[in-house]
Amino acid sequence: MTKFWNFCKRFYLAILLIFIYLPILMLMIFSFNSGKSMTKWSGFTFDWYQKLFTNPLILESIWVTLSIAILSSLIATIVGTLAAIGINDFKKWNRNLVINLTQIPMMNADIVTGISLLLLFIFVKIPRGYLTMLISHIVFNIPYVIFSVIPRLKGMDENLYEAALDMGATPGYAIRKVIIPQLMPGIISGFIMAFTMSFDDFVISFFSSQGVVSNLSIYIYSMAKVGINPEINALSTIMFLCVITLLIIINVRAERQAIRSGRRAKKAKRAR
Amino acid sequence: MNKKKTFALPYVVWMVIFTVVPLLLILFYAFVHRTDTGALVFTTEYIESALSGSSMSVLLLSLEYALITTVLCFLLAYPAALFLWQLKSRIGSIVNLLFMLPMWMNFLLRTYAWRALLDTSGPINRILQLLGFPAQQLLYTEGAVIFGLVYNFLPFMLLPIYTSFTKIDKSYIQAAEDLGANKRQTLIHIIFPLTKSGIITGITMVFMPAVTTFVISRLLGGSQTMMFGDLLENQFMLLKDWNTGSALAVVMMVLMLLSMALVRKSDDGVMPGGM
Amino acid sequence: MDKQRLVLLKNVCKEFDGVEVLSNINLYIRKNEFLTLLGPSGCGKTTLLRLLGGFETPTSGDILFDGKSIINTPPYKRQLNTVFQRYALFPHYNVFDNVAFGLKIKKLPKAEIRQKVQDKLKLVGLSDYENRTIDTLSGGQQQRVAIARALVNEPALLLLDEPLGALDLKFRKEMQLELKRMQKQLGITFVYVTHDQEEALSMSDTIAVMDNGRIQQIGTPVMIYNEPINSFVADFIGESNILYGIMKEDYVAHFSGRDFRCLDRGYNNNEPVVVVVRPEDIKLVPPTDNTINGVVTSIVFMGVHYEIRLKGDDGFEWLIQSIHSAEVGSRLGIHLDPDDIHIMDRSQYDTAEYLEIKQ
Numbered sequence: 060m061t062k063f064w065n066f067c068k069r070f071y072l073a074i075l076l077i078f079i080y081l082p083i084l085m086l087m088i089f090s091f092n093s094g095k096s097m098t099k100w101s102g103f104t105f106d107w108y109q110k111l112f113t114n115p116l117i118l119e120s121i122w123v124t125l126s127i128a129i130l131s132s133l134i135a136t137i138v139g140t141l142a143a144i145g146i147n148d149f150k151k152w153n154r155n156l157v158i159n160l161t162q163i164p165m166m167n168a169d170i171v172t173g174i175s176l177l178l179l180f181i182f183v184k185i186p187r188g189y190l191t192m193l194i195s196h197i198v199f200n201i202p203y204v205i206f207s208v209i210p211r212l213k214g215m216d217e218n219l220y221e222a223a224l225d226m227g228a229t230p231g232y233a234i235r236k237v238i239i240p241q242l243m244p245g246i247i248s249g250f251i252m253a254f255t256m257s258f259d260d261f262v263i264s265f266f267s268s269q270g271v272v273s274n275l276s277i278y279i280y281s282m283a284k285v286g287i288n289p290e291i292n293a294l295s296t297i298m299f300l301c302v303i304t305l306l307i308i309i310n311v312r313a314e315r316q317a318i319r320s321g322r323r324a325k326k327a328k329r330a331r
Numbered sequence: 332m333n334k335k336k337t338f339a340l341p342y343v344v345w346m347v348i349f350t351v352v353p354l355l356l357i358l359f360y361a362f363v364h365r366t367d368t369g370a371l372v373f374t375t376e377y378i379e380s381a382l383s384g385s386s387m388s389v390l391l392l393s394l395e396y397a398l399i400t401t402v403l404c405f406l407l408a409y410p411a412a413l414f415l416w417q418l419k420s421r422i423g424s425i426v427n428l429l430f431m432l433p434m435w436m437n438f439l440l441r442t443y444a445w446r447a448l449l450d451t452s453g454p455i456n457r458i459l460q461l462l463g464f465p466a467q468q469l470l471y472t473e474g475a476v477i478f479g480l481v482y483n484f485l486p487f488m489l490l491p492i493y494t495s496f497t498k499i500d501k502s503y504i505q506a507a508e509d510l511g512a513n514k515r516q517t518l519i520h521i522i523f524p525l526t527k528s529g530i531i532t533g534i535t536m537v538f539m540p541a542v543t544t545f546v547i548s549r550l551l552g553g554s555q556t557m558m559f560g561d562l563l564e565n566q567f568m569l570l571k572d573w574n575t576g577s578a579l580a581v582v583m584m585v586l587m588l589l590s591m592a593l594v595r596k597s598d599d600g601v602m603p604g605g606m
Numbered sequence: 607m608d609k610q611r612l613v614l615l616k617n618v619c620k621e622f623d624g625v626e627v628l629s630n631i632n633l634y635i636r637k638n639e640f641l642t643l644l645g646p647s648g649c650g651k652t653t654l655l656r657l658l659g660g661f662e663t664p665t666s667g668d669i670l671f672d673g674k675s676i677i678n679t680p681p682y683k684r685q686l687n688t689v690f691q692r693y694a695l696f697p698h699y700n701v702f703d704n705v706a707f708g709l710k711i712k713k714l715p716k717a718e719i720r721q722k723v724q725d726k727l728k729l730v731g732l733s734d735y736e737n738r739t740i741d742t743l744s745g746g747q748q749q750r751v752a753i754a755r756a757l758v759n760e761p762a763l764l765l766l767d768e769p770l771g772a773l774d775l776k777f778r779k780e781m782q783l784e785l786k787r788m789q790k791q792l793g794i795t796f797v798y799v800t801h802d803q804e805e806a807l808s809m810s811d812t813i814a815v816m817d818n819g820r821i822q823q824i825g826t827p828v829m830i831y832n833e834p835i836n837s838f839v840a841d842f843i844g845e846s847n848i849l850y851g852i853m854k855e856d857y858v859a860h861f862s863g864r865d866f867r868c869l870d871r872g873y874n875n876n877e878p879v880v881v882v883v884r885p886e887d888i889k890l891v892p893p894t895d896n897t898i899n900g901v902v903t904s905i906v907f908m909g910v911h912y913e914i915r916l917k918g919d920d921g922f923e924w925l926i927q928s929i930h931s932a933e934v935g936s937r938l939g940i941h942l943d944p945d946d947i948h949i950m951d952r953s954q955y956d957t958a959e960y961l962e963i964k965q
Binding site: 069075082083086276 | 334335336337338339340341342343345346348349350351352353354356357360407410411414415417426428429430432433434435436437438439440441442443444445446447448450452453454482485486539540542543545546550560563564567568573576577580583584587591
Binding site: 218225 | 711
């Protein structure tokens with residue numbers, strides 16, 4: 060009975076995983092299809108991978124996606140980290156106000172954020188394009204950084220900063236050498252979150268750029284109406300493999316770190 | 332030290348310009364009418380039209396879809412999270428990662444792939460035909476839209492619930508069993524209440540985004556189904572009617588605030604004993 | 607200006623959001639002095655220390671260091687260092703880098719930094735711990751690193767904020783002796799904050815007893831213990847019997863329904879006063895007409911002495927420390943010599959309120 064029950068549980072999880080991975084599998088298989096159809100198999104080919112790297116529209120959209128993701132998450136990380144340090148020092152009332160306002164882009168529907176930014180750009184007559192897309196990405200990225208840095212600040216001994224000043228460090232030096240290293244895990248996870256959000260965003264990019272420049276999402280969306288060409292399948296296969304490799308690397312590193320900190324804990328026990 | 336506070340200054344200025352002002356602009360466009368002479372007049376006509384029959388029915392339809400999606404996601408995700416938790420913790424976290432992995436793939440691509448899968452000549456219909464059933468029109472139906480929504484939002488329900496599972500101290504379970512609770516009683520009285528916060532996070536992460544999506548319905552539902560997001564997109568991108576569009580956005584924001592208040596309230600309230 | 611005075615606080619006041627936490631503090635700290643700020647939590651002692659450290663600025667008043675005002679000097683330019691209550695060691699640095707932090711900022715040559723760090727680690731008895739990370743150290747070891755880190759900068763003044771509060775009793779006693787030894791050896795001025803009166807009495811050259819944002823009394827440990835200026839100090843420094851009385855005339859106090867000879871004078875006749883009697887000064891004798899009599903209600907053996915509570919016929923519950931035991935329920939008398947009785951001004955401190963809280 061328990062054995063059967065255990066099998067059922069695993070079977071259920073397996074079915075769900077198939078459900079989740081089916082479309083990805085589909086994209087990967089048909090990236091090797093010589094025909095353009097996504098439903099009819101007409102033979103094996105590598106052609107689409109070759110064509111992918113000569114299609115200027117796709118390359119352009121990859122460039123836009125990557126450059127915006129990197130720039131926006133970097134800027135958001137810097138501004139957001141400094142903001143978190145400052146906000147943490149605010150008086151209670153001000154802090155709550157700023158934190159609630161910061162939550163708006165996270166809580167609001169993407170479509171509303173996108174529209175509100177579009178209205179602003181129209182209102183102040185900034186021509187829609189790369190710049191407006193970048194600004195919008197920074198807008199929705201900063202909260203992710205702030206909210207992953209603030210818990211680290213809360214968990215930090217507030218005397219650390221004062222101790223650094225006491226030893227003769229200027230405020231700038233104390234922030235760089237003492238506070239930032241303490242916040243690093245939060246800063247990094249904030250950066251990664253911001254990067255993924257930016258990389259995957261469609262709705263806000265779509266509204267804020269009004270389709271003047273295309274990132275990958277916008278390009279795929281415009282293609283989807285008429286039928287996606289198989290080069291995109293090839294691209295998604297490559298992207299998927301990149302994500303998997305990255306995750307494996309991160310996991311292996313985390314494992315090593317866990318082993319190392321385990322050793323350190325043992326040492327600490329001996330010290331006491 | 333005053334010095335530290337000033338670090339937040341650039342952000343505060345940025346936030347006022349790019350978060351507060353845009354929201355005020357939406358309110359402005361939704362409530363202010365510019366007459367032919369150029370005078371600005373307060374009006375509720377846009378809000379009224381945003382709540383009128385046709386857009387109201389779209390709103391109700393979107394809410395219905397989102398509700399069905401949320402319920403289905405919960406029914407699928409909760410047992411999955413429970414089973415994941417019951418696996419050895421290492422294997423459980425790896426399988427959980429497998430569930431999360433596709434989130435890093437562009438959702439448009441995955442949704443697009445479903446189009447091929449659901450196509451009349453797609454693999455699913457072929458399997459049906461092999462089994463002796465007639466080909467079904469799967470794409471461009473209500474079912475396809477809900478299916479796509481569930482597919483896209485399932486990980487957002489699973490992740491917070493699974494996280495809340497992993498935070499359960501196993502000694503609670505042992506204590507419950509020690510006190511004579513059987514597996515079912517333990518699940519209902521101990522495990523379920525302890526994962527409540529995860530469920531609530533999951534619901535907020537699924538319901539509102541599902542109401543406001545416009546891509547999934549467009550790709551899988553075609554022109555047959557119009558959701559609130561589609562309406563909003565049309566208003567802005569096609570008709571370029573800022574006023575009515577802003578009014579629709581205001582309706583959406585009010586909806587979001589309402590649902591957030593509702594969630595907060597249920598979070599404070601005492602959970603009834605059963606499910 | 608007295609050359610001996612390293613620090614001078616003049617009419618220093620500090621408010622937080624309109625609430626006064628320090629009012630009109632006047633205090634000087636002599637060179638090479640071990641000064642303790644003693645008081646209950648919330649009395650303002652830590653705030654006073656933070657003013658000296660430069661982490662807060664006074665609302666009004668001035669702080670002079672070597673004769674020069676430092677209220678506008680940021681912490682990193684002050685010639686003093688702080689040992690924080692929870693040590694505030696930098697978790698991402700090892701022991702050596704923590705201690706070397708201040709020296710690296712001063713850009714001393716590497717060899718010199720190494721030498722100084724090693725000297726100070728030796729001083730605190732942690733010579734072999736240079737490469738250890740902070741999370742592998744025990745509380746006592748972290749404490750020593752924090753002291754070494756502060757001392758390595760050779761400050762003229764060291765501020766210590768309840769540095770021994772987190773240690774257990776045995777370590778605390780050990781560290782008390784060591785801190786005192788270091789202070790003598792290095793010739794550094796210490797300002798030490800604590801709420802532990804025993805610690806204050808055993809380590810300090812001077813004690814400033816604080817309450818309600820004011821310095822209640824300042825003096826040597828012996829002075830403060832023997833001649834508390836008001837009932838708060840008397841009660842805070844050791845437990846005391848505090849009761850109302852009247853000064854009949856010079857050298858005669860009236861309380862508990864009878865007259866006592868005492869050593870105080872200069873009060874108006876029949877002026878209301880507060881009487882303080884130390885528990886260890888009380889001698890228990892068989893009851894007579896010339897003693898305060900009462901019934902023993904409890905006895906607790908404290909190791910060196912017995913702590914006896916006696917319900918007096920005057921209604922007051924007396925606390926007595928005696929090396930002789932007694933029997934619960936027995937009737938005994940209290941004998942007081944003139945120098946056991948400390949007379950205090952009632953108006954000096956809000957005594958009535960204080961007594962009400964106590965009773």
